Amino acid sequence: MPDLTQSSVHNRLLAKLCPEDFDLLQRSLEPVTLNRGDVLITPHQPIEHVHFLEAGITSIIANTAGGRRIEIGLTGRDGLAGTPVLLGVDSTPHETFMQIGGSGLRIETERLRQAIRQSSSLHSLLLRYVQAFTIQTSHTALSNGSHRIEERLARWLLMCHDRVDGDDLALTHEFIALMLGVRRASVTEALNILEEREIIQANRGNVVVLDRLRLEETAGDSYGVPEAEYERLIGSFR
Amino acid sequence: MPDLTQSSVHNRLLAKLCPEDFDLLQRSLEPVTLNRGDVLITPHQPIEHVHFLEAGITSIIANTAGGRRIEIGLTGRDGLAGTPVLLGVDSTPHETFMQIGGSGLRIETERLRQAIRQSSSLHSLLLRYVQAFTIQTSHTALSNGSHRIEERLARWLLMCHDRVDGDDLALTHEFIALMLGVRRASVTEALNILEEREIIQANRGNVVVLDRLRLEETAGDSYGVPEAEYERLIGSFR
DNA sequence: CGGCAAATGTGCGGTACCGTACATTTGTCG
DNA sequence: CGACAAATGTACGGTACCGCACATTTGCCG
Numbered sequence: 184m185p186d187l188t189q190s191s192v193h194n195r196l197l198a199k200l201c202p203e204d205f206d207l208l209q210r211s212l213e214p215v216t217l218n219r220g221d222v223l224i225t226p227h228q229p230i231e232h233v234h235f236l237e238a239g240i241t242s243i244i245a246n247t248a249g250g251r252r253i254e255i256g257l258t259g260r261d262g263l264a265g266t267p268v269l270l271g272v273d274s275t276p277h278e279t280f281m282q283i284g285g286s287g288l289r290i291e292t293e294r295l296r297q298a299i300r301q302s303s304s305l306h307s308l309l310l311r312y313v314q315a316f317t318i319q320t321s322h323t324a325l326s327n328g329s330h331r332i333e334e335r336l337a338r339w340l341l342m343c344h345d346r347v348d349g350d351d352l353a354l355t356h357e358f359i360a361l362m363l364g365v366r367r368a369s370v371t372e373a374l375n376i377l378e379e380r381e382i383i384q385a386n387r388g389n390v391v392v393l394d395r396l397r398l399e400e401t402a403g404d405s406y407g408v409p410e411a412e413y414e415r416l417i418g419s420f421r
Numbered sequence: 422m423p424d425l426t427q428s429s430v431h432n433r434l435l436a437k438l439c440p441e442d443f444d445l446l447q448r449s450l451e452p453v454t455l456n457r458g459d460v461l462i463t464p465h466q467p468i469e470h471v472h473f474l475e476a477g478i479t480s481i482i483a484n485t486a487g488g489r490r491i492e493i494g495l496t497g498r499d500g501l502a503g504t505p506v507l508l509g510v511d512s513t514p515h516e517t518f519m520q521i522g523g524s525g526l527r528i529e530t531e532r533l534r535q536a537i538r539q540s541s542s543l544h545s546l547l548l549r550y551v552q553a554f555t556i557q558t559s560h561t562a563l564s565n566g567s568h569r570i571e572e573r574l575a576r577w578l579l580m581c582h583d584r585v586d587g588d589d590l591a592l593t594h595e596f597i598a599l600m601l602g603v604r605r606a607s608v609t610e611a612l613n614i615l616e617e618r619e620i621i622q623a624n625r626g627n628v629v630v631l632d633r634l635r636l637e638e639t640a641g642d643s644y645g646v647p648e649a650e651y652e653r654l655i656g657s658f659r
Numbered sequence: 660c661g662g663c664a665a666a667t668g669t670g671c672g673g674t675a676c677c678g679t680a681c682a683t684t685t686g687t688c689g
Numbered sequence: 690c691g692a693c694a695a696a697t698g699t700a701c702g703g704t705a706c707c708g709c710a711c712a713t714t715t716g717c718c719g
Contacts, residue, residue, distance in 0.1 A: 243559075245559045245560055245563040248642040248646075251563065251642065255559040267552055269548075270548040270549060270552040271548050271549055272654060275552075275650075276646050276650060311509055311510060313508055314505055318513070318515075320555065320562060321481075322483055324483065324559075324562035325483040325484075325491045327565040327566035328491045328565035329602045331675070332675080355696065356697065363566070364563075364567045365676075368676095368697095368699080369677080372698090372699090375698085387684085387697075388695090403487065404486040404487035407486070412514060569705070570706075593667090604706075606668085606670095609669085625665090625714085626665090
């Protein structure tokens, strides 16, 4: 494997580690390409690897026996896929898959376990990320319960935009609808409104953020709390 | 302080500790009475104590700048108030308060920090609880986004019922409405339907669970996943 | 026991969103 | 280039829930 240097890493967590902690992981990190749709964690199956994302976005999905599905959080290079491992748990009822393709550095679950046993500063940073992610999930719960679709859509686009280079988001209405747990037609309508206001530009399978500031205005108070908490606990997204 | 023995403790987490870990905490645990409305964690303020609940229920509430409030999880003797401490974080944007009065054993944050540094088996159990609680929050997000009020109400009553002795829940419609993030009138209506079916009996400021099985039927697939996960990770509620 | 606030019942118009269905556009691939 | 599927636009009636307002009941306290 070619040398992996900390300064060339895009993942915010890996970049934030002290050099000793990075060295502890470095040999075990394996670069992987992650295509849209790739399943990183299957419900109720042992988590084989933890993925530190370098590019792209994962969705974490909760589902019911009745087949209801909804996104409860997302992660890009701000974090990792496999938080249960950090809490000493081997599997979860949730699914994690690539929402927007990219790449990552993966580590075998058992090796990460060894590393966090050896370094409390490593464990500590990763647990702080778990806390930040928990706040994100909580605000998804809040938003699902008390915001209109337009606000929720704006929040969701902002969260994706935060985690991507540039302003293009390769997303279909159908997919967004699944994430938000609403009708596809409702998404179409809400996107059209945003497009009329020239806040976004929607092409087939693609959404371009034109005016981020006004997108934030549209999101209102549905956006911001988890992001501020991430900055406080981990540092800047970028 | 009179001796506190592990066998006399009702809290599920404390009861589950190995005797050595319990001894580690025992001297630092201080019994407290917790009245309805007592605030255990104030948003953005340092968490002074972690509370292991012996009786009663706490609500964890997310709120927005715009004043929106909604419950994102609840805890009784199945858990503790102060999960951020276990993740190495000193404060949170969420509020935690007593929803139903009771009692608990509290420990100073710093002392708990010392203890989890000393005992990895202690830390491990408490982190597994964090994971179980995370699943609860996730399913609150799911439920808020995809279930009707009647189902959400049923789920919520079941979650309270799980954490209380007997079948009485001291709750007003107004309060339930706040927790679910809906109109008070909607709660009144939904409760009346449940009462007509003789699933519950509602008196002023009080709800009695008459037929738990049919309450579970009413909740449908909104209830169950987090509870199963708690059992897998920690053990039985009771 | 009478008065008062808290809790509950109820009604009305409005709207956000649903389920469903179907037409139209757009990129892709033989 | 023509066919085909995927993606998007749009329309319809239906319903769950909202915001608001007001009446009624209930326990409590002076």
